[in-house]
Amino acid sequence: MPMAAPPPPSYTSPDPPSIDAAPEAPPAYAFPTAFPVGRARPAPLVRTAQLKTHLALLHAFADLKRTVELKRTVEAARLPPGNTEPERHWALFVGLAVERFERWCNALPMRGGGAAALPPVDVLMVWHAYLLNPGWYSEDCRRIAVLNALQSDGVGGVLAASLDGDLGAQLASAPSKQRVDEWVETTHTPFDPFEAAAQLTSxxxxxxxxxxxxxxxxxxxxxxxxxxxxxxxxxxxxxxxxxxxxxxxxxxxxxxxxxxxxxxxxxxxxxxxxxxxxxxxxxxxxxxxxxxxxxxxxxxxxxxxxxxxxxxxxxxxxxxxxxxxxxxxxxxxxxxxxxxxxxxSAYVDDRIFSVELVGAVLRQGSFVQKMYDLQWTQPGFFDSAEDEVALQHAIARYHAFLDLMSSSPASFFVPTLDIDLAWHTHQLMAFNYSKDTLKYVGRFVDHDDKVDESKLASAFDITCRAWTDRYSVRYTHCGCPLPGTTIGQRLARLVARGRARRAESNSYLAPSASADADPSLRAATHPSDHNAVFAFHHKAASEDARRRRRAKVAKRARREERWGGVSADTGHDAAFLTPVPMYYSPVQGCAAYVGNVVDGARCAAGAGACNAGGAACGSGGGCGDAGCSGGCGGCGGCGGCGGCG
Structure with missing residues (x-):
């Protein structure tokens, strides 16, 4: 007879919150000093200050993109006359940013790993996207000699250290003379990305x-x-x-x-x-x-x-x-x-990286835009104590997500936006991320940033059920925020409305028992779909899957309404029905290389690196390794990750 599964961990604060305050008062949460993940109870692996700094970085990326798209000049992106689409300007600008990042990486060994100043924002954006492919990043930094410097304290640690430092202030102000001089001395190119774009011709x-x-x-x-x-x-x-x-x-x-x-x-x-x-x-x-x-x-x-x-x-x-x-x-x-x-999938051009970084930046752009639209990236958005509770909630849910992965190594779980923010922040501290996931989850947790949308949608449904089974609370509370109040004020009202059920309103995984029926709940629990890829070479099957999912979502909404609940907000599409858009192409295909598209034959051969082409491992089909039994997860593919954020 199999042993009974251990009870799920409790994700509640040590003491009940005070509910006697006025509705606008912040929830009286006492943020835990440790979270259960697997069999351990580590201190928080990410902190609210680091999430705030990361959001400031995302804001800088969003500002850069808007600047590039608004300029739309031949000089800015060196486009041929007549090409005025802002997406095309942005994609080619990102291509030049990847070139600058590669030149920087190639020059780092000549400095003996001593570079300690942040590179320009366009290069930071590429580095950021690279770090969010942690399995490839970790391997490349060991396997490729010129990338070893990215793991050194002088270079690799500068971004991680900045999460605890003044990164936000650096991004909001003019670059220091030290940053500019170090960049110019290292790469022999202008610090300003637009000046560099005018010079980079071949x-x-x-x-x-x-x-x-x-x-x-x-x-x-x-x-x-x-x-x-x-x-x-x-x-x-x-x-x-x-x-x-x-x-x-x-x-x-x-x-x-x-x-x-x-x-x-x-x-x-x-x-x-x-x-x-x-x-x-x-x-x-x-x-x-x-x-x-x-x-x-x-x-x-x-x-x-x-x-x-x-x-x-x-x-x-x-x-x-x-x-x-x-x-x-x-x-x-x-x-x-x-x-x-x-x-x-790692051999698609002559660049030194195993990740196609232009496509990686473009896919992350979807997540950046969602955070920007939620206003989470706005300076000062989380300055008040009541608003910071939302970030504490995200951290708690991220640790619960790690715990869920540790409990089911073979499963493929999908994060929500708030969980993904904490997950991404953890990945920016590459050394800590590797050490922490190996120690607490029992394996290195990879992060696959391109997954067929149908697979992602099914996996999200499974994640919702697994979360509910393990923690007895809903995973996602779909309902977009109402304008005119801060995120903390909305959360405070939700807690106040849950007075009759103190225990649940105290949970970090369910801020309020009444949240299920409240349309003003913040939208951060929407699924994070920045990695969804629409397989154009299987267009008919993909569109049929979309129709079935829409019908399923509509049926669920009608059932909830009959039971007296409030259906999901209809102002946006359901999970993963809107994949990462590709910025341009005269042909249809799947997202793979340079944000471009490839035809079905090439993708099916695995060259496109999308799951539809079988480029990622983990479905149990075997990996071709002489030592693999076919169960897989040991091949270094996504089978060992348990997540897809």
């Missing part, structure tokens, strides 16, 4: 075939620039003339990693080193790489140098990324399973 790339260095324009009128969807350029050398595309650049990057044997952790393939239980599993990574190379791709005796071996791999793959992938799959269990999709 990128040096190496021909994947002859290795000659050439200059590729970022943007041109033909739409074939490096930052544009149809990037293509020919090698100018007469004896070569090779047609260079993003795929062939990715081919060379993959071949270089496969050929390397002399870079320590850097010799391993992306997506194979970091697992949910070991941030640097070199034995597993070595086993996978050996299996991938097999006999057909074994290093020939004539290739004494890594570069010569990489040339051999590129030639053997007939200069085609898909062909080399097929050869690599031959030596892997189950032809690579889901693992090969995860690996290939």
């Amino acid at each position: 990128r040096e790339i190496a021909c994947p075939k002859c290795r000659a260095v050439l200059s590729a324009p970022y943007i041109n009128e033909a739409g074939t620039g490096y930052l544009q969807q149809r990037f293509a350029i020919r090698c100018p050398h007469q004896k070569c003339g090779f047609a260079i595309t993003r795929d062939t650049l990715a081919l060379r990057k993959l071949a270089a990693d496969l050929a390397s044997e002399h870079r320590g952790l850097g010799e391993y393939i992306a997506g194979t080193l970091h697992t949910p239980t070991d941030v640097a599993d070199a034995v597993r990574a070595r086993t996978i790489k050996t299996a991938m190379l097999g006999d057909a791709l074994k290093r020939p005796a004539t290739a004494t140098a890594d570069a010569e071996y990489a040339d051999f791999l590129v030639r053997t793959g007939d200069y085609k990324l898909d062909k080399l992938r097929e050869l690599l799959c031959e030596g892997m269990r189950g032809k690579g399973g889901r693992l090969i999709g995860r690996i290939m």
Whole structure:
């Protein structure tokens, strides 16, 4: 007979709140000094001051985006004449920001890891999005030599330290001379992103075939620039003339990693080193790489140098990324399973990162906009004690979310906006995040920022049921805030209305028993859908799933009304029926690379890195690792994460 499950933890404050105050008085919460997560009771892993600082950072990102879209000048984003769509200006501006971030990262080792000043806001925005892919970030910082500096106290710690410091003041004022001088000295480019945009015209790339260095324009009128969807350029050398595309650049990057044997952790393939239980599993990574190379791709005796071996791999793959992938799959269990999709998602261009950072920034933009629309990013919004309670509530719910993941390792849970804010804040402190989740949840909790919307919608329903079963309170209280009052005043009224049920009004997971029927509850418990991706290559199936979900939501609302409840607010769409919008494309496809779209065939091959293409692991289908039993979660894919925020 199986053992009975332990009772759920209690998420209530030590003492009942006072309910005799006037309705406008703040709730008398005594914020707990520890929260149960798994079998432990750690002190709060994030603090309200850090959430406030993070919100100030999001406000700066929102301001930057509005500035770029309002300018709409050819000079600002170097667009061809006639392109006036603000989204396109923003996407290309983000592309230049990623270029600046890469140049900064490449220059950091030359400073000996001593940089300690914050980079410009556009670069901070890219770094922020990178940190919100914590599994890839953690692996890259170990595997890629030039990124090691991001883990040093001088560089990697500067953003985390700023969450406890004066980041908000720095962002609200002109940059200090130290910040400007350090940036210019490190990158030899202007600190101001608009000045830099006017100067950044081209990128040096190496021909994947002859290795000659050439200059590729970022943007041109033909739409074939490096930052544009149809990037293509020919090698100018007469004896070569090779047609260079993003795929062939990715081919060379993959071949270089496969050929390397002399870079320590850097010799391993992306997506194979970091697992949910070991941030640097070199034995597993070595086993996978050996299996991938097999006999057909074994290093020939004539290739004494890594570069010569990489040339051999590129030639053997007939200069085609898909062909080399097929050869690599031959030596892997189950032809690579889901693992090969995860690996290939890291090889989409020649940048040093395993995450496609333009798309990552654009996806995070949805969350930034939601926080901005809720007014949470406004300066001073949480200055009063009564308003700060909302952030305390978010922190409590985040710890309960971690506890839920620790109780069900194989489940895929979806956060609400308030939980996601606390989760994102925790991830910005990369070292602490890794240490905390391994210690308290029992595994590294990854954060998948691109999930098919249908899967996300189903997972959100499961999360709601699991939360209710474990804590006996509702997970989401859908009802948009009314104008004219502060968030703390609304919460105070909810608590006052719950006088008849003191115990529940005292819970940090349910501020008021009457909240279920109150439309003025703040909208922070809406699901966080910034990572929802609409699979255009399965358009009919996706739209059919949307219709079924709308009917389900409407049926639930009618049932609640018959029972005397208040149905969900109809001023906005239901969870995950509005995925992350793609900013431009003449063709339809799925969100994958540079915020662009790819066709169904390529996505199905896993190159697009979306779940619809099978690029992420965790559904139990096996990962192709020689040591994997198919249950998965041990492959470093999203199966070990338990969350999708």
